[in-house]
Amino acid sequence: MENLPTETPLLETRGLTKMFGSLRACDAIDLSIAPGEVHALLGENGAGKSTLVKMLFGVLDPSEGEILWKGKPVKIGSPGEARATGVGMVFQHFSLFEALTVAENIALALDGNIGIDQISEEAGRLSQEYGLPLDPSAHVADLSVGERQRIEIVRALLQNPELIILDEPTSVLTPQEADKLFETLAKLQSEGRSVLYISHRLEEVQRICDRATVLRHGKVTGDCDPRQETPSSLAQMMVGGEVAEISGAGLGEPGEVLIEVNKLSAPSRSPFAVALRDIDLSVRAGEVVAIAGVAGNGQSELFDVLSGEDKVGDADAIKIRGQSVGGKGITERRLMGCGFVPEERHGHAAVTDLPLTANLVLSRHASDRSTFLSGGPIGLINTGAVAIAAKRISEVMDVRKSGEDPAAGSLSGGNLQKFIVGRELDRQPVVLVVNQPTWGVDAGAASRIRQALIDLAKSGSAVVVISQDLDEVFEIASRIAVINEGRLSEPEPAKTMTRERIGLLMGGFHDGTGHAHAEAIYAH
Amino acid sequence: MRIELKKRDGLSSLFSILSPFIALGLTLIAGVILFLLLGKDPVKALYSFFIEPLTEVWSLHELAVKAAPLILIAVGLSICYRSNNWNIGAEGQFIIGAMAGSILPVMFHGWQSPLVLPLMLIFAMIGGAAYAAIPAFLKARLNTNEILTSLMLVYVAQLFLDWMVRGPWRNPEGFNFPETRNFHDYAVLPRIIETGKTHWGFGFALIAAIVLWFIMRRTLKGFEITVLGASARAGRFAGFSDKKMVYFAFLLSGALAGLAGISEVSGAIGQVRPVISPGYGFTAIIVAFLGRLNPLGIVAAGLVLALTYLGGEAAQISIGITDKVTRLFQGLLLFFVLGCDTLIHYRIRIVTGATQKGSAA
Numbered sequence: 001m002e003n004l005p006t007e008t009p010l011l012e013t014r015g016l017t018k019m020f021g022s023l024r025a026c027d028a029i030d031l032s033i034a035p036g037e038v039h040a041l042l043g044e045n046g047a048g049k050s051t052l053v054k055m056l057f058g059v060l061d062p063s064e065g066e067i068l069w070k071g072k073p074v075k076i077g078s079p080g081e082a083r084a085t086g087v088g089m090v091f092q093h094f095s096l097f098e099a100l101t102v103a104e105n106i107a108l109a110l111d112g113n114i115g116i117d118q119i120s121e122e123a124g125r126l127s128q129e130y131g132l133p134l135d136p137s138a139h140v141a142d143l144s145v146g147e148r149q150r151i152e153i154v155r156a157l158l159q160n161p162e163l164i165i166l167d168e169p170t171s172v173l174t175p176q177e178a179d180k181l182f183e184t185l186a187k188l189q190s191e192g193r194s195v196l197y198i199s200h201r202l203e204e205v206q207r208i209c210d211r212a213t214v215l216r217h218g219k220v221t222g223d224c225d226p227r228q229e230t231p232s233s234l235a236q237m238m239v240g241g242e243v244a245e246i247s248g249a250g251l252g253e254p255g256e257v258l259i260e261v262n263k264l265s266a267p268s269r270s271p272f273a274v275a276l277r278d279i280d281l282s283v284r285a286g287e288v289v290a291i292a293g294v295a296g297n298g299q300s301e302l303f304d305v306l307s308g309e310d311k312v313g314d315a316d317a318i319k320i321r322g323q324s325v326g327g328k329g330i331t332e333r334r335l336m337g338c339g340f341v342p343e344e345r346h347g348h349a350a351v352t353d354l355p356l357t358a359n360l361v362l363s364r365h366a367s368d369r370s371t372f373l374s375g376g377p378i379g380l381i382n383t384g385a386v387a388i389a390a391k392r393i394s395e396v397m398d399v400r401k402s403g404e405d406p407a408a409g410s411l412s413g414g415n416l417q418k419f420i421v422g423r424e425l426d427r428q429p430v431v432l433v434v435n436q437p438t439w440g441v442d443a444g445a446a447s448r449i450r451q452a453l454i455d456l457a458k459s460g461s462a463v464v465v466i467s468q469d470l471d472e473v474f475e476i477a478s479r480i481a482v483i484n485e486g487r488l489s490e491p492e493p494a495k496t497m498t499r500e501r502i503g504l505l506m507g508g509f510h511d512g513t514g515h516a517h518a519e520a521i522y523a524h
Numbered sequence: 525m526r527i528e529l530k531k532r533d534g535l536s537s538l539f540s541i542l543s544p545f546i547a548l549g550l551t552l553i554a555g556v557i558l559f560l561l562l563g564k565d566p567v568k569a570l571y572s573f574f575i576e577p578l579t580e581v582w583s584l585h586e587l588a589v590k591a592a593p594l595i596l597i598a599v600g601l602s603i604c605y606r607s608n609n610w611n612i613g614a615e616g617q618f619i620i621g622a623m624a625g626s627i628l629p630v631m632f633h634g635w636q637s638p639l640v641l642p643l644m645l646i647f648a649m650i651g652g653a654a655y656a657a658i659p660a661f662l663k664a665r666l667n668t669n670e671i672l673t674s675l676m677l678v679y680v681a682q683l684f685l686d687w688m689v690r691g692p693w694r695n696p697e698g699f700n701f702p703e704t705r706n707f708h709d710y711a712v713l714p715r716i717i718e719t720g721k722t723h724w725g726f727g728f729a730l731i732a733a734i735v736l737w738f739i740m741r742r743t744l745k746g747f748e749i750t751v752l753g754a755s756a757r758a759g760r761f762a763g764f765s766d767k768k769m770v771y772f773a774f775l776l777s778g779a780l781a782g783l784a785g786i787s788e789v790s791g792a793i794g795q796v797r798p799v800i801s802p803g804y805g806f807t808a809i810i811v812a813f814l815g816r817l818n819p820l821g822i823v824a825a826g827l828v829l830a831l832t833y834l835g836g837e838a839a840q841i842s843i844g845i846t847d848k849v850t851r852l853f854q855g856l857l858l859f860f861v862l863g864c865d866t867l868i869h870y871r872i873r874i875v876t877g878a879t880q881k882g883s884a885a
Contacts, residue, residue: 331763
């Protein structure tokens with residue numbers, strides 16, 4: 001199937017390897033990108049995609065192997081050298097100064113003394129040409145995530161690169177914003193530039209990429225034309241086996257309301273946090289309500305008030321099983337039968353340096369006081385009982401670990417997440433609130449976690465899942481709501497919800513009450 | 525060119541344990557160089573500094589007397605530092621505790637009863653805790669930096685003590701010397717064994733070390749301290765309050781510093797003077813780190829640091845060098861302890877001009 005490239009590839013790697021200690025993050029990677037090609041780099045989190053592109057962009061030094069640029073071996077020692085060679089990169093996490101204007105941010109990344117007016121003019125021209133509308137004098141703090149990404153792209157384009165690397169560019173975009181980005185990529189391609197597009201979203205890759213290189217555990221497991229493949233054949237290359245199908249069958253009629261949020265508003269805790277505004281939500285026994293939304297629209301703030309890590313002034317704003325709990329803390333809510341899984345595993349859901357058993361005590365010392373503690377007020381920890389429970393959780397959730405009781409930080413992201421979710425499921429919580437349950441988790445672990453959430457709802461609990469991953473949302477939810485700038489849309493049955501509608505809600509169109517910002521986005 | 529610290533991939537547990545010993549060795553090597561530069565025989569100097577004090581029974585008692593306050597303060601500080609509260613003001617809490625404990629024998633000289641001593645100990649702990657509550661309140665309520673506030677309060681305490689002893693508390697029968705009355709018999713902390721100077725302060729230190737070791741090792745409270753110290757966010761998720769922990773850590777370490785203060789005044793000095801501590805509160809910071817913030821390790825570290833005090837005095841007499849050398853040794857030791865810990869966790873990488881050249885291109 002391989003049609004051998006007749007011309008010299010723009011960029012080629014031969015046996016490129018990166019070792020971290022004894023771990024081969026990238027293991028003898030062969031990759032070749034032809035001029036004018038949109039090339040996908042596919043793989044799950046932790047497959048080595050980021051390590052590979054960091055080597056291409058001079059952020060990491062390869063341990064072995066070589067990089068060829070237009071057929072000649074090159075050494076890329078720093079991002080500056082990469083840019084000089086002709087490689088531009090748009091990172092997943094933006095590196096922008098919020099207090100500065102668009103033009104000032106662009107100027108910072110450029111070498112030499114070019115006047116800010118000249119940069120503004122040039123940036124304005126580029127953004128027009130590539131369909132990336134930007135106001136060079138706007139302050140970054142006022143811009144949406146999509147607009148910020150455009151700054152990064154324009155910044156890369158100003159260097160006139162021949163190869164542009166985009167790291168998971170659509171993970172922060174609404175479906176509509178993503179469409180705009182794809183138009184820009186098509187334009188770049190038509191000019192003969194190459195694009196290396198990193199993603200784990202198969203649909204996108206099939207839509208815009210000419211070729212794909214698939215990575216798994218640091219090795220190349222596939223080199224193909226994604227349009228010739230099916231999503232499931234691509235997934236198999238990524239995961240290396242069949243992924244269990246999630247089954248929502250058996251979810252019955254929802255029962256009584258278990259958790260209820262009434263007109264909940266909370267001011268933002270810091271200049272970078274989002275204020276919650278007039279949130280209404282009620283979740284019944286036996287249903288999974290998913291809250292979709294683009295990152296940074298109040299998800300973690302909502303999680304914190306639901307969990308009780310942040311209390312709210314109005315006690316009636318949150319009710320659990322009919323009782324007002326707005327002013328009650330996380331321990332009291334746990335004692336009422338709630339379980340919580342925050343987004344950040346390291347340093348929030350778990351303490352990285354402590355062993356798994358200690359991390360089990362972390363969230364369950366109050367709810368399981370009678371088994372885990374003894375000695376009354378002295379509070380002796382029963383290490384034996386804790387170890388038994390930790391072992392049970394590891395077995396049920398298939399947590400793979402080195403040793404009996406390793407430090408939480410030594411587990412891979414997926415395994416730690418399975419443990420953290422299992423830690424709550426093990427108590428059979430009446431209400432479970434989960435933020436980004438499968439973020440950064442491999443497909444096998446993700447399907448296991450999702451199935452466990454559905455099974456919990458089947459057994460009569462109310463489950464709230466806050467997630468950025470639309471595939472996940474559609475896979476598990478009975479009803480779907482969307483959070484945007486701290487407001488929550490009315491939950492709608494998953495059966496009648498569409499991706500387009502979610503996209504509109506993500507942009508802030510709340511049934512005709514679309515506000516200024518949303519209009520600003522779509523006016524372009 | 526610039527120097528970077530890069531985290532090491534694998535942590536050597538052997539070196540983590542060896543670290544304090546390596547630091548001790550390096551301190552001795554630095555000591556040899558120092559004495560050579562001073563023109564003294566380094567072997568003789570080190571002998572009189574570190575060995576001679578261990579050869580006599582009376583000086584072993586002296587060692588226990590000096591180690592008692594260091595250990596008592598340091599085990600309290602270890603709880604603070606484990607929970608990420610940086611109390612640098614133990615010296616001030618030591619002084620205020622000593623003064624609060626001295627209220628009864630100094631101001632109510634006439635009341636002599638077996639109740640006096642227990643009350644003195646309690647007053648001292650309350651005094652030390654109350655003084656530590658100030659930086660705790662400022663941190664919990666106003667988010668001030670506790671390192672600065674607790675340190676500045678040391679100077680306030682020192683000057684307050686000086687003023688009290690020269691003024692209101694001066695012994696009316698003491699020929700205007702700046703010192704209080706001698707404590708009466710009921711107010712003196714008894715010796716552990718009659719034949720030596722070691723008083724019950726050393727007993728308190730050992731008890732405190734063992735109790736806190738047990739708390740840290742086995743109880744939910746110890747777990748709470750560890751979790752909040754490792755990650756305040758995870759602590760909140762666990763339902764622990766970081767604000768309450770600020771108070772707990774400061775009050776506990778303040779109370780232990782206060783207990784150390786009254787033990788020193790009542791057990792070793794027998795009256796209150798303008799200066800009652802050769803810097804125990806600061807030296808205890810070194811003790812806490814040299815003991816790896818582990819209460820049992822701190823007992824050993826406290827004895828080592830107590831030795832530097834004795835050695836300084838001995839060296840002053842036998843080879844005629846200034847007692848400032850004591851402070852120098854203590855400083856060197858802290859420097860090497862922190863240095864060893866850093867280099868065990870990180871390696872140094874020197875980045876040469878390549879990067880600059882690249883970005884200028």
